[in-house]
Amino acid sequence: MKTSFQLKLAPRRDVVCIREVECMLFPRIYLCQGIPNVGFTIDPAIERWNFARQNAYSYFKATPKTTVVGLIMGIGLPACLVFAIVKSKTKENERIDKGLQKKPRNYLAF
Structure with missing residues (x-):
C-alpha cells in the first residue's frame, strides 16, 4: 500500500484509483473536501424549504x-x-x- 508521500509522487495514471486510495487513507479529510464550513451541519429539510421559499415566484402559477x-x-x-x-x-x-x-x-x- 502506498503512503501519502508516494501518492503525491506517483504518475497520474488513473484518477479514480488514486481517489479511492485517498478515501481509504484519509476518510475524514475526503468527507470534508466539499463543505466550506466544517463546523456546520447541513439539514436537507431546511435546504429544501429555503429553495422552495426563494423560488416560489418562478414556480407559482x-x-x-x-x-x-x-x-x-x-x-x-x-x-x-x-x-x-x-x-x-x-x-x-x-x-x-x-x-x-x-x-x-x-x-x-x-
Whole structure:
C-alpha cells in the first residue's frame, strides 16, 4: 500500500484509483473536501424549504383556484374582521345609551 508521500509522487495514471486510495487513507479529510464550513451541519429539510421559499415566484402559477384563495384571504377575511368589530362596537354603544352597561374606562388616557 502506498503512503501519502508516494501518492503525491506517483504518475497520474488513473484518477479514480488514486481517489479511492485517498478515501481509504484519509476518510475524514475526503468527507470534508466539499463543505466550506466544517463546523456546520447541513439539514436537507431546511435546504429544501429555503429553495422552495426563494423560488416560489418562478414556480407559482395564477390559476382560478389560487386566485379565489388569494381574494378570500386578501379581501374577504379582513372585511369579515372589520364587520365583526364594527358590529360589536355598535351593540356596545347601544347598550351604553340605554343604560344597560357602563361606559368602559379608558386606561390609556391619563
